[in-house]
Amino acid sequence: MAEFQKIPMKTPLVEMDGDEMTRVIWKMIKEILLLPYIDLNTEYYDLGLENRDKTNDQVTVDSAMATKKYGVAVKCATITPNAARMDEYHLKEMWKSPNGTIRAILDGTVFRTPILVRGITPFIPGWRKPITIARHAYGDVYKNVEAQVPAGAKTELLVTKADGTEEKYLIHQFDGPGIIQGLHNTDKSIESFARSCFNFALDMKQDLWFATKDTISKKYDHRFKDIFQDIFDRDYAGKFKEAGIEYFYTLIDDAVARVIRSEGGFIWACKNYDGDVMSDMVATAFGSLAMMTSVLVAPDGTCEYEAAHGTVQRHYYKYLKGETTSTNSVATLFAWTGALRKRGELDGNEALMTFAGKLEAATLSTIESGVMTGDLASMSTLPEIKKVDTEGFLRAVDEKLREML
Structure with a gap:
């Protein structure tokens, strides 16, 4: 659309890139649906697992602090490593959930709402x-302290008050080995x-x-x-x-x-x-984990938009082999539209807000016309369904978006 005047952005939003198949989708969304229409202004942070390991997870903290500075962030799905991921990525340590780290810094509440479409x-x-x-x-469990306990151990909860006085609470006397976990709020x-x-x-x-x-x-x-x-x-x-x-x-x-x-x-x-x-x-x-909006709203009004699902590991391994994938990108796409709309609202940028609304409408219209990814195709009640691959769905959304613009 050579005739389309790109929408300017006065203030950057914080962009947190992620892992695996969602990282691939992230790049596709930007190239197909955002950069042709918006003079995209972001402060970029690579929260891919390799870079989190390289920076000793400092990049996650930096991205959260940038979010507090600019007020709006959009986040791709990321890996929270387990023992298998430690070996796969040769990690220095089993890093904590980046979502948990970011939420601990921003505080607030995550609001998650299903995206309803006709035919699902x-x-x-x-x-x-x-x-x-x-x-x-x-x-709670996302800021926990935990340990394995040997047989014969006595575990206690110790509270040391500001005046130095202590209170102890018996947790358990272990006859055999076990585990303990400490939570707080x-x-x-x-x-x-x-x-x-x-x-x-x-x-x-x-x-x-x-x-x-x-x-x-x-x-x-x-x-x-x-x-x-x-x-x-x-x-x-x-x-x-x-x-x-x-x-x-x-x-x-x-x-x-x-x-x-x-x-x-x-x-x-x-x-x-x-x-x-x-x-x-x-x-x-x-219907699907990929059909849900998710936004963290902090007490000061700071917002961080994300997809409320994982990195779609199985599809990513297929993608690496050159096989065709049909991965649902709606939650990731709506994370972007939510962040763009909020950035527009804070900056008084009506064009950006309108674009976000039209991109969401184009996405839903594409699905309701029968064009969808495999997860939705398997459960849709529409009379005519066309299952498309990951990129094909985003191209179809772009066609609808061009009509609306």
Whole structure:
């Protein structure tokens, strides 16, 4: 489109590149759908596993600090290494989750919402509206300390107060070998989580559910419950009543049952690990992990957009062999559009915001016309389906986008 005037960007957004097949898709999205239309302005950080190892993971910290500086980031999926990855990539150490590192620095809440399209029917027949998972983005298992314990060991939880006094709590007396894990969170982060959820519910005009396991975790999980209730009663009860929406707390066991029986259309707030698992469950039940938006909203309004799935390792190995892949790029594409829209909103760049909306519309229109990748083709109820490869789908989206522009 030689006649198209490229959209300028005044302020950069932070670009965090990633790993494996999603890294390949990342490059394709930029070349096919972004660079021809936008004078793309990004501050680039390579969060590929090799570069994280090379920089002793400092690049991850740097990318998070840049996000705090510029206010908006877009992140590709990345590998969190296990023992097998240690050998495969010859790593210095088993680096922590980059998402966990970034979230610990930014704090806030991750909001994940399924992307609904005509022709993809949820596995739960009653779900007619999207269910948004609000996931706490700090602490718990993602900032844990853990160890293997030998037989005969006594493990204790030691709290040393500011005045030097100590309190000890017996964890377990081990007859045989075992394992221990220490978790933490902070009142400040939980308060930010609560306010983010309440504000998001008011913006969306949707009911907010919150669930933990406070019957078992009578101090840890109960603290979450109490903080949410205190903030709601003090600052949000009247606003929720005026908006005609509801907040309630329930055990996570009950929440799971109620979610399955619901029609959707609400926000489900979860602790960090619960939100990780339940967002995957919700996305899969709606159709695909690759059909979900994910944005981390920090207390100061900083936003980091990402795909809520892995690096598609199996497809990447096929790609390296020169075999054709049909990988769904929608979540990665919507991470870009979300970040571009937010950058446009902060900069007053209407053209950039409009472009982001049209690119999303072109993506959904492509799928609803019957052109889609293999994961969606296998479950679509559309009468005519054309399965395309990874690049072919992005080219088809580009055709729709050109029509809209």
